[in-house]
Structure formats: structure tokens, C-alpha cells
Amino acid sequence: MKRLISLIFLSFTSWLFTQPLLVPSTASLEVKAGSFNLNMDVSLIESEGIWEVSSSINGIAKREEKERFILDGNKIIPLNYLRKEKILFRKTESKVDFDWRKKELKFVENGKSDSIKLFEEVLGPSTATLKLRIDIKKIGLDNLPEEIKYFVYFKGKIKERTYKLGDMEEVSTPMGKIEALKVYRVFKEGENRKQIYWLSPAYDFALVKIIDKNSDRESIVRIKSIE
Secondary structure (H helix, E strand, O other): OHHHHHHHHHHHHHHHOOOOOOOOEEEEEEEEEOOEEEEEEEEEEEEOOEEEEEEEEEOOEEEEEEEEEEEEOOEEEEEEEEEEEEEOOEEEEEEEEEEOOOOEEEEEEOOEEEEEEOOOOEEOOOHHHHHHHHHHHHHOHHHOOOEEEEEEEEOOEEEEEEEEEEEEEEEEEOOEEEEEEEEEEEOOOOOOEEEEEEEEHHHOOEEEEEEEEEOOEEEEEEEEEEO
């Protein structure tokens, strides 16, 4: 059985090289955060060479997030990012503009504006996992390195972010059982954080499950549908 699965993935990764690195899609996911059950809608669209990835959550917690970017080969060039979030009576907002001509990243975080130096290969908060999808797809499952690193903007700072690549495993979702690649985000010792992603080759390496733990708070996201 393991040999059969391996042969299937060998054929699949060969086929991938003839496919576009990103495909427009829409997905619906369930979010379980403590005692709350929420729904998340995610879309990836393209118009006249400009891509946009967006997500929204509605319920007792509300969040809208979108990032526009250009895809140049396997390179993502972020243009701007917006996030609005409301949890009970607490509101937060983030706006980011990537000025590649001036090599300047301008941002507004909760009403406070500033700018920092921008350099090649910096990704936005939403395009980091998209870049991960692209690189895994391009490299192929049989040739993956142990880890992949990116420079990512988040809340006024650009930091290096490391993803450790695990094994294929079967995960349970509202869509049924799905084979997916397990990926760990690496945090510094003592941060008390955990993020695990599962990306499925059958769905263009879309995220089909996420576990996000921050101290004693844990959220679990699982895919319900994708087109």
C-alpha cells in the first residue's frame, strides 16, 4: 500500500510541473475557537494580472482580511494588505502598502502609522502561506527540504519565519478524510505558540486543516468545501 501511494505521488508531482502555480478558488471552512463555532470564507481571485487573497469570519468574532499581489513566475510581490477585526468590544485594524519603487513599507496599526525599509522577497501576512503552497508545488513532494524560510511582515515588523516540513498523513474534515502534507511553523523557545498546517495535493495544496495555539487558547480550522 505504501509503495502504491508513493507511485501515485510520483506521477502527481510530475504532472504538477505542467500546471499553473496558483489557481483561482473559493473555500468554506469551519473554525472552532474555544466554545465558539464560526465559519470562514476564503477566496483567491485574479484580474488583469493582479491577484487577491481574502478571508472573512462572521459571528461573535468578525474579521476581514485581504492582500493584493503580483505573481511573477514563482515570486510573490505584495502590493497592499488590509485586516479589520472585532472580537466582542475590541476592534483592531491593519493597513499596509508595499512601495517597491521607494523600497519602503508603509503601515498603519491600530491608528498608529509608520514606515520601515522594504527589501526583496518580503511577504505579507496572507501571502506567506500562499508562497509556501507555491514552493511545495514547484519543488515536488519527493524533493522537499526539511524546512523553508521567508521574511514576512506582521504588526509593524519584518521577521524571518520558518516552516518545518513533515510527512503526508490522513486528516478528517467535514469533506471526509483527505491526504495532506503536515507543516509546522517554528517558533522561538519560550514563545508558547504552536501552528500546524495541512496542505492537500488533491486541492492544489490548499490548507485543509490548521491548528493554532497561543498560550492556553487553541483554534482548529477545517475545510468544508472548495471550488
